[in-house]
Amino acid sequence: MHHLGARIMIVADAFEQNLPVGEHGYIIAYDRNADNAFDYVIRVPKVNRNFFVPSGDIELEESILKLEAERIEREALIDYALATHNEKLFRHVMNGGHDSVETEEEETAAELLSQADFIKQVNLRAWI
Numbered sequence: 001m002h003h004l005g006a007r008i009m010i011v012a013d014a015f016e017q018n019l020p021v022g023e024h025g026y027i028i029a030y031d032r033n034a035d036n037a038f039d040y041v042i043r044v045p046k047v048n049r050n051f052f053v054p055s056g057d058i059e060l061e062e063s064i065l066k067l068e069a070e071r072i073e074r075e076a077l078i079d080y081a082l083a084t085h086n087e088k089l090f091r092h093v094m095n096g097g098h099d100s101v102e103t104e105e106e107e108t109a110a111e112l113l114s115q116a117d118f119i120k121q122v123n124l125r126a127w128i
Contacts, residue, residue, distance in 0.1 A: 001039075001055075002027055008042060008058040015054070020047055024061055082122060085115050090122070 002008065006027050013019040015037070029041040031052060038052035074093060081090035 001030070002058075002060060004028070004030075007061045009061050009064050010042075010044070010053070010057060011059045011064075012057045014057055017051060017053075019051055019053065019057065020044055023047070025051075025058075027058075082119075085119065087115075087118050 004027055007024060008027060009024050010019050010021050013021055023044055023046050025042040025044040027040050028043045028050065031038045031041060036052075037054055039055040040053050040058065041050055042053055042058065043050050077093045078090065080086070081093060
């Protein structure tokens, strides 16, 4: 449960209330009525209105910003690995930072690719 005054982003509109999806707002109250489907009352300054929303329709702004920063960082590392022809970094990023024993065994057992073959395979997968 989020705390009062928390800055949130509206990520969905489950009850089709014409919520401004993508806008930020603030939690101004909890709805503690057990017979109600809504969990929070939020204030959206841009439209100057209050909305009753379920917890699935909102997300803390800091968690959304953190996920976006991680996505941008991953994309930048992929671009850098491709620009510098760094196959090891590319595989590390594409595997999510988890180098399992199986992939190491496959790499040693399989024939190592030249840089040209590696770039060719990456370009082929990019077009798919």
